[in-house]
Amino acid sequence: MTTTDYIVRDSGPVTLIGGGEAFEGDLEAALALAPTCVAADSGAALAVAAGVPLTALIGDLDSTPAEVLAQVPTERCHRIAEQESTDFEKALTRIDAPLVLGVGFTGARVDHQLAAFNTLAAHPHLPCILLGAQEIVMLAPPQITLPTAAGDVVSLMPLGPVQGRSVGLEWPIDGLDFAPGGRIGTSNRALGSVKLEISGPDMLLILPRRLMAPLAAQLLRPMHVPWPARA
Structure with missing residues (x-):
């Protein structure tokens, strides 16, 4: 293309x-x-x-x-x-x-x-x-702050080997290796606002549907940095 x-x-x-x-x-x-x-x-x-x-x-x-x-x-x-x-x-x-x-x-x-x-x-x-x-699905960007509330379900589904770091999740993901057929991150829960850092473009992020508008606004901010195209 x-x-x-x-x-x-x-x-x-x-x-x-x-x-x-x-x-x-x-x-x-x-x-x-x-x-x-x-x-x-x-x-x-x-x-x-x-x-x-x-x-x-x-x-x-x-x-x-x-x-x-x-x-x-x-x-x-x-x-x-x-x-x-x-x-x-x-x-x-x-x-x-x-x-x-x-x-x-x-x-x-x-x-x-x-x-x-x-x-x-x-x-x-x-x-x-x-x-x-009930939900929205997106590819988790390199960094994102989620406007979640306490108790919101935050699911992470790897499509390839990937790692990450988190702030505000009930079960932090720091130091974990995610991969298809291995560790996945379904049904984690937010303690409030959540910050994520993801190592590569291989993690699906699944969130409550009501977060579509605030997440869209965040992705449209000039400072947001998306993933580059795959080689």
């Missing part, structure tokens, strides 16, 4: 809709923070049903119903024919924005959900928060 491959460019956050489990309330919550709306293939159905205009529809377009496709202007439909990536990856990597809020990429089919998590790790330089029914 190069900068010439971008389809959508925006100086503010962008809402990206997928074809997984999502409702109009989810879309409304995301659009309140990220009003530019893009769909990944069949995610267009939710936008059309909600009467939300799409800036772009991106994907192989093999699962967008014909009646939905007919309601999206032709010039906003961008068919990416290759089958080496998911529609989420096709869309995410063609959006030039400081943050993407993903709706409809959790729930429904487990394989699609796992593929979305893999995409987050494959492109760590593209900040993205996925909105679920």
Whole structure:
């Protein structure tokens, strides 16, 4: 991918809709923070049903119903024919924005959900928060302060070997080696505000859904430093 491959460019956050489990309330919550709306293939159905205009529809377009496709202007439909990536990856990597809020990429089919998590790790330089029914999921950045309250569940799921440091967790993670098939960090609890430092772009961070807005604001701050692109 190069900068010439971008389809959508925006100086503010962008809402990206997928074809997984999502409702109009989810879309409304995301659009309140990220009003530019893009769909990944069949995610267009939710936008059309909600009467939300799409800036772009991106994907192989093999699962967008014909009646939905007919309601999206032709010039906003961008068919990416290759089958080496998911529609989420096709869309995410063609959006030039400081943050993407993903709706409809959790729930429904487990394989699609796992593929979305893999995409987050494959492109760590593209900040993205996925909105679920009860939680949000994102790739933990190098450093972050979480606006958690005492008792909030903070789960850490490694997608590769990774370490970290924490302040404010009931069970600190300092000195622990996390890895798939090894140690994981589900169902930790916040004692209040939590600070995390993560050694590499291989840790999923799962948090209560109500934290989406304050976390989005933090990721949009000029001083926030995201991961670089993978080599």
